Amino acid sequence: MTQYHTINSRAPRIDAPDKASGKAQFIDDLNMSDQLHGAILQSPLAHARIVKIDTSRARKLPGVKAVVTAEDAGLVQYGVSPARYDETLFCHDKVRYIGDEIAAVAAVDRETALAAVSLIDVEYEELPLLLSVEEAMKEGAPLIHEDYPGNICAEVHQEFGDVEAALAECDIVRTDTFMNKMQNCAFLEPQGCIGHYDHRGYLTLYSSTQTPHYVQRTVAMTLKMPIGKVRVVKPYVGGGFGAKASANAMEMVACLLSMKTGKPVKMVFTREQVFLQARGRHKFVHTLTTGAKKDGTVVALKHNCILEGGAYASFGIATVYYAGSLLGGPYKLQHMKYDAYRVYTNKPACGAQRGHGGVIARAAWEQQLDVIAEELGMDPVEFRFKNMMNNGDTSCNDLYMSSFGMRECVEAVRDKSGWERKRGTLPRGKGIGMACGFFVSGAGFPIYRSETFHCTATVKLSEDGGAAHLYTASAEIGQGSDTTFAMITAEALGVPLNAVKVSSGDTDFGVDLGAYSSRQTLMTGFAVKHAAEDAKRQVLEVLADKLRISVSDIDVKDGTVIFKGPGITFRTIRNRYRKEHRGWTDMPDDAPLSFAEAARLAFIVKGTVIGQGEYRPRWLGGKFKGAAVGTSPAYGCSAQVVELRVDMETGQITIDNMTDAHDCGFAINRTSVEGQMQGSLLMGLGEALFEEVKFDQKGRMLNPNFGEYKIPTALDMPNVTPIIVESNEPYGPYGAKEVGEGAIMPTIPAILNALYDATGIRFHELPLTPERVYKAIKEKQCEAKAERGRK
Amino acid sequence: MLIPRFEYHKPSTLKEACEIKGKFKGKAQLLAGGTDIIPNMKKRIILPDSLISLNGISELKSNSVSGKNRCARIGACATVSSLIRGKFLLPYSALLTGLESLGSPLIRNMATIGGNLATARPAADLSPSLIAYKGKAILCSVAGKREVSLDDFFLGPGKTILNDDEILAEIILDELPACTGSGYIKLGTRKALEISLVNVAAVIALEKPDGVIAGARIVMGAVGPIPLRATTAENLLMGEKPSDGLFAEAGKAAAEDSRPIDDFRGSAEYRRDMVRVITVRALQKALHDIR
Numbered sequence A: 001m002t003q004y005h006t007i008n009s010r011a012p013r014i015d016a017p018d019k020a021s022g023k024a025q026f027i028d029d030l031n032m033s034d035q036l037h038g039a040i041l042q043s044p045l046a047h048a049r050i051v052k053i054d055t056s057r058a059r060k061l062p063g064v065k066a067v068v069t070a071e072d073a074g075l076v077q078y079g080v081s082p083a084r085y086d087e088t089l090f091c092h093d094k095v096r097y098i099g100d101e102i103a104a105v106a107a108v109d110r111e112t113a114l115a116a117v118s119l120i121d122v123e124y125e126e127l128p129l130l131l132s133v134e135e136a137m138k139e140g141a142p143l144i145h146e147d148y149p150g151n152i153c154a155e156v157h158q159e160f161g162d163v164e165a166a167l168a169e170c171d172i173v174r175t176d177t178f179m180n181k182m183q184n185c186a187f188l189e190p191q192g193c194i195g196h197y198d199h200r201g202y203l204t205l206y207s208s209t210q211t212p213h214y215v216q217r218t219v220a221m222t223l224k225m226p227i228g229k230v231r232v233v234k235p236y237v238g239g240g241f242g243a244k245a246s247a248n249a250m251e252m253v254a255c256l257l258s259m260k261t262g263k264p265v266k267m268v269f270t271r272e273q274v275f276l277q278a279r280g281r282h283k284f285v286h287t288l289t290t291g292a293k294k295d296g297t298v299v300a301l302k303h304n305c306i307l308e309g310g311a312y313a314s315f316g317i318a319t320v321y322y323a324g325s326l327l328g329g330p331y332k333l334q335h336m337k338y339d340a341y342r343v344y345t346n347k348p349a350c351g352a353q354r355g356h357g358g359v360i361a362r363a364a365w366e367q368q369l370d371v372i373a374e375e376l377g378m379d380p381v382e383f384r385f386k387n388m389m390n391n392g393d394t395s396c397n398d399l400y401m402s403s404f405g406m407r408e409c410v411e412a413v414r415d416k417s418g419w420e421r422k423r424g425t426l427p428r429g430k431g432i433g434m435a436c437g438f439f440v441s442g443a444g445f446p447i448y449r450s451e452t453f454h455c456t457a458t459v460k461l462s463e464d465g466g467a468a469h470l471y472t473a474s475a476e477i478g479q480g481s482d483t484t485f486a487m488i489t490a491e492a493l494g495v496p497l498n499a500v501k502v503s504s505g506d507t508d509f510g511v512d513l514g515a516y517s518s519r520q521t522l523m524t525g526f527a528v529k530h531a532a533e534d535a536k537r538q539v540l541e542v543l544a545d546k547l548r549i550s551v552s553d554i555d556v557k558d559g560t561v562i563f564k565g566p567g568i569t570f571r572t573i574r575n576r577y578r579k580e581h582r583g584w585t586d587m588p589d590d591a592p593l594s595f596a597e598a599a600r601l602a603f604i605v606k607g608t609v610i611g612q613g614e615y616r617p618r619w620l621g622g623k624f625k626g627a628a629v630g631t632s633p634a635y636g637c638s639a640q641v642v643e644l645r646v647d648m649e650t651g652q653i654t655i656d657n658m659t660d661a662h663d664c665g666f667a668i669n670r671t672s673v674e675g676q677m678q679g680s681l682l683m684g685l686g687e688a689l690f691e692e693v694k695f696d697q698k699g700r701m702l703n704p705n706f707g708e709y710k711i712p713t714a715l716d717m718p719n720v721t722p723i724i725v726e727s728n729e730p731y732g733p734y735g736a737k738e739v740g741e742g743a744i745m746p747t748i749p750a751i752l753n754a755l756y757d758a759t760g761i762r763f764h765e766l767p768l769t770p771e772r773v774y775k776a777i778k779e780k781q782c783e784a785k786a787e788r789g790r791k
Numbered sequence B: 001m002l003i004p005r006f007e008y009h010k011p012s013t014l015k016e017a018c019e020i021k022g023k024f025k026g027k028a029q030l031l032a033g034g035t036d037i038i039p040n041m042k043k044r045i046i047l048p049d050s051l052i053s054l055n056g057i058s059e060l061k062s063n064s065v066s067g068k069n070r071c072a073r074i075g076a077c078a079t080v081s082s083l084i085r086g087k088f089l090l091p092y093s094a095l096l097t098g099l100e101s102l103g104s105p106l107i108r109n110m111a112t113i114g115g116n117l118a119t120a121r122p123a124a125d126l127s128p129s130l131i132a133y134k135g136k137a138i139l140c141s142v143a144g145k146r147e148v149s150l151d152d153f154f155l156g157p158g159k160t161i162l163n164d165d166e167i168l169a170e171i172i173l174d175e176l177p178a179c180t181g182s183g184y185i186k187l188g189t190r191k192a193l194e195i196s197l198v199n200v201a202a203v204i205a206l207e208k209p210d211g212v213i214a215g216a217r218i219v220m221g222a223v224g225p226i227p228l229r230a231t232t233a234e235n236l237l238m239g240e241k242p243s244d245g246l247f248a249e250a251g252k253a254a255a256e257d258s259r260p261i262d263d264f265r266g267s268a269e270y271r272r273d274m275v276r277v278i279t280v281r282a283l284q285k286a287l288h289d290i291r
């Protein structure tokens, strides 16, 4: 085993002291001396034609500096994927959901801006509401977007192998339908931003975002700015989970208002606006037909899916593909057919949320696989062993498993949870269940078609030699990426962690596609490693040259230079350094030679040492339509065992234990990996048990707050046993791949399977509220009674 | 959302507070912990011209157990967490459970018992047990004091018998008679920060140890516009020896006594069924509390 100094440890996060002491700056903490405050007029109707907008009363209000509408903003279409640009900055002809942006105001303070917004008069002509996919897909339904007949935002039809023929050969074929509800990403920090257009015509946007790069491109495009003059800076961010992975209207509004007024304009969402901006998990209805052989071999999957998308495409075109392609793993499956539709409705737009597209499909299928295992008389663990892919396998939809610790994950959770002892022995009301997960480690392609590098990294050594400064445009959003990249820099350069500074989240630092699709550790980490190695190489080359030895005879570890051969004297170098740094307190005296001395030498010889690295995935297979969604340089996998209790009289579920194993390739920071696992499990638990965005007949959201939209509290979360599996990914830095999203995959189905074990009931609808569970238990008791009556 | 502008008063005595309230009447609202009124002002459900803070009035925060009948006198501005810490409520275990299940630690540090009553939410956690204990309230105004039974305190969601010049000053709980026990059950979706889907408080008194039930009060929350007494269930218990069968009958009767509605949090049908289940459990707790 390679000995590492920094990585694979539990190094404390570099931002921990600032966050713990409240010094870390989030967008709400940032203010500029002469800033204005913006506010947006959002539609109170879910579907209506705009007849007239009159801003005259608002303009007259003292303190108002600018009022803008589509007339000022223009009608450039934007969105997430260029294939589905269907939004304009402001609505001009019609509004499509409650919350759609109509106009905005900049004023001297927030109160005035809000007051002005309430003075904007809009005349509407109400249109019929389409609040479900059934209504939206009905023959002759009005169109939410003129260009999308049938209100179909996107559809997918794929077949690998020959599903019908394969199903005909199967011993067991089962069809189930499963659905969830629309969800919110429920991060703690609401989106906020400051747009600042300066006197030279440069635009800087400070924003709470996961993807400075995409925001930069979108802002430049919609506001018709030269991209070189748009800079996006991300302060500390309090979570995103997908909803902050694309530009939002507020960001562009703040920039537009700043361009109009010449002053910085600040805006922050209320929690209600966070819910209206939405872009969280879709409502999916999956119908799965799975065929298997008597020996337990899963052979074919026929999969239909309908996604309720809300008013705009957002990430939806990727979501609809992911919902199918991610069932290509982690099992060997030769035949797979997928037909899906993403449908527009008059609700807030859905988008990407942790486990993008795959979470509900995974829940549905892992539950169905359990049913099939039971019908075949097989233990769920054995059934999964029988079917799982291994290292080097390629799925029927061309996903290649370059590393794959699936077996290790399943074995680990089986053994740690006491599965064999508990399974089948728990009393009614108690249950144990398991499931597996599978996810990409970074999207193989940017969201826009491009040959761009996915990330670049720069490591600049300080001229004095004592520190390394990593510049990356990647996004620290609370997941710990700054710490991960500091650790990689320290390891690759051979210096201690506290000699590395990190500046990140700024488009001026290079290109980085950002924090989404579980990509940064593998992709940015790769670029960072190369940049640090490049800087180290430059230093060692100068040193080798001076000492007249070969570079291969020197290395750097933990801040000191290691000579592989004997008897190398470096007194002249040291003397030179001592002379230059006279009076300094941190002077090296005894052997060995420090990296600082070598780095200083390199600076004196050749100027500032700057190491560069970049990353772009190798060509990833798949020639069929939609192959781009699902391909990734590597795949993570996971397994989980859940133990729970059901109050059979009230339907309340208590999760008692979660044992989770995740193959992250290699843990750069073990604590961070476990943190992602814990967070994913909590989120999965919430989605399984509580979470649902609810609407009334008019399309108004009923629970846009954390009192009524229920995410788990600390008391709902059991102790978790996290187990890290390391399969050493050949395409990842030091063998690392994802953990950020894949870890959520097995949670919901493991809960469903445990719930079945506890109650004998299969649930096909989320969330598993006490009322839903109670009703099912009662129905089952009634049936049992009727059955006994007949006998 | 921004909180609308308001005038702020901070009297230091109850008398002064009564004077200010008497002057502004309905245009002023009292501010205790603010956990109810501040969110409602932000949502613009309540828009008072002024707020009268009760936080500078020490007499509203003091609690005591006194008098010849050892009754507990609770200051209206006692916070939920101070009441949990101050052991004097230990005999009132249904109230304690309610206090412990209210909101989260942060909310409990701010929320007051008086605010919980005055705000009159149908799902509130403290009113059912306080009614079940035959609690009384002392209401003050410049005109003087009056004592009212909490049985008569609530008029509807957000409505109480407090006149618009009155302040709730104290809550009084008589000492529990011998062989009395109580229990409270709150049913929600998650384990904290939860609005009751249904809650039930039960107090039962036995004639003598292992004797028949000589007193029974069952109060149900979130199943009507105000906390409701399950009188049919109470009557059914009187004079009977406690048993599982008896409690099951009482649960059914309580479900009949409840008047739940459908809303987005849950259906009336589920709530009614849950009244049945948790009434039984609250009674079992109460019985257990005696022994």
Ligand SMILES: Cc1cc2nc3c(=O)[nH]c(=O)nc-3n(C[C@H](O)[C@H](O)[C@H](O)COP(=O)(O)OP(=O)(O)OC[C@H]3O[C@@H](n4cnc5c(N)ncnc54)[C@H](O)[C@@H]3O)c2cc1C
Pocket: A707, B029, B030, B031, B032, B033, B034, B035, B036, B037, B038, B039, B054, B076, B077, B101, B102, B103, B104, B107, B110, B111, B112, B113, B114, B115, B116, B117, B118, B119, B123, B124, B125, B126, B162, B166, B167, B168, B169, B193, B194, B195, B196
């Ligand atoms: C996140 C959150 C969670 C919550 N969870 C729960 C819960 O689990 N259970 C529950 O029951 N409640 C809950 N609540 C509601 C609230 O916390 C309680 O009702 C609390 O007891 C209110 O007390 P307060 O002191 O904060 O009242 P305030 O908000 O200060 O006042 C509420 C109302 O009562 C009036 N008032 C206050 N004191 C007096 C007085 N002495 N005389 C006359 N009128 C008065 C005020 O004018 C106002 O109209 C929750 C609230 C929040 C924000």
